[in-house]
Amino acid sequence: MKTNVKFYHAGCPVCEEANSELAAALDPARFAVEVVHLGRVPERIREAEAAGVKSVPALVMQGRVFHVNHGAALSDLKR
Amino acid sequence: MKTNVKFYHAGCPVCEEANSELAAALDPARFAVEVVHLGRVPERIREAEAAGVKSVPALVMQGRVFHVNHGAALSDLKR
Numbered sequence: 001m002k003t004n005v006k007f008y009h010a011g012c013p014v015c016e017e018a019n020s021e022l023a024a025a026l027d028p029a030r031f032a033v034e035v036v037h038l039g040r041v042p043e044r045i046r047e048a049e050a051a052g053v054k055s056v057p058a059l060v061m062q063g064r065v066f067h068v069n070h071g072a073a074l075s076d077l078k079r
Numbered sequence: 080m081k082t083n084v085k086f087y088h089a090g091c092p093v094c095e096e097a098n099s100e101l102a103a104a105l106d107p108a109r110f111a112v113e114v115v116h117l118g119r120v121p122e123r124i125r126e127a128e129a130a131g132v133k134s135v136p137a138l139v140m141q142g143r144v145f146h147v148n149h150g151a152a153l154s155d156l157k158r
Contacts, residue, residue, distance in 0.1 A: 017143060021141060022140070022145050025084075025106060025140065027105060027106040027107065027108075061104065062100065066097060066101050068146070069145060069146050
């Protein structure tokens with residue numbers, strides 16, 4: 001069974017780069033990556049926060065949060 | 080041919096987590112990951128800097144730098 005990974009982003013250039021280069025580089029044999037665009041589904045911001053996400057882009061895997069560079073703070077997405 | 084990726088770290092807990100969870104999650108069919116412990120090979124700090132690394136842990140892939148969370152600034156490793 002594959003491990004679920006969530007990649008949260010907001011469509012910013014920093015996010016897109018992390019998506020196309022890093023999230024897409026994960027081993028598809030072991031990981032199922034769900035890409036969540038918080039600008040389009042702001043109702044999932046709370047879920048990201050609960051997972052410990054402070055800024056995007058961020059990868060959440062196995063309960064751990066990896067903030068990748070810095071595109072936008074999660075708080076900025078709520079405005 | 081596999082794409083070379085460098086994972087720079089300094090042995091800190093934040094680094095170790097990123098190494099075991101994220102760097103190890105990359106697709107081995109497409110990427111060859113070299114793990115570089117800058118605390119042990121400080122002579123490679125310059126190489127990391129030249130690639131654009133500001134802090135560790137960081138992944139360098141295809142000319143792009145992905146700073147992952149924040150373990151230590153590169154400048155702190157030179158002291």
